[in-house]
Amino acid sequence: MPKIDIDAATVRDRLVYPEPHRSVTKGYEQRRVGDAAGLTQFGVNRVVLAPDAHTALRHWHEVQDEFVIVMAGEVVLIEEDAETILRAGDCAGFKAGVANGHCFQNRSAEPVVLFEIGTHSEDETAHYPDVDLRAEKRTGKYRFVHKDGTPY
Secondary structure (H helix, E strand, C coil): CCCCCHHHCCEECCCCCCCCCHHHHCCEEEECHHHHCCCCCEEEEEEEECCCCECCCCEEECCCCEEEEEEECEEEEECCCCEEEEECCCEEEECCCCCCCEEEECCCCCCEEEEEEEECCCCEEEEECCCCEEEEEECCEEEEECCCCCEC
16 A cells, blocks of 8 residues: 555545634544545545534434544533543544534644544535534435525
């Protein structure tokens, strides 16, 4: 397997949430290093999270497993009923279908580096328990809807 040139991987922002939810992930920078390696069964993203930024709105997935490894810095894992500080070397995992809304927030003054690893699927539904939002992925394309199914 050839070495992946992380600096050559395309830089992307988080999924573009509809307003008024878009600003929460300002400062999230993602490089899809799994795509750079040609992986098709799961994704691997190298993320740099600026101070005060979140990885996402608090959410959970019906179909996709998620796993996060903190490489540098200190980040707060926010879940349903708890907040946990994670540092370099710490990991967290989220099983598909478990309604434990989660996200990570950088409350420090330094950038955080982490890797997100998760299932690739053509269809998925992500739930956002704190806001009137749901993400629906069908045949590989996402759309955002209100909890009642009305499109944004």
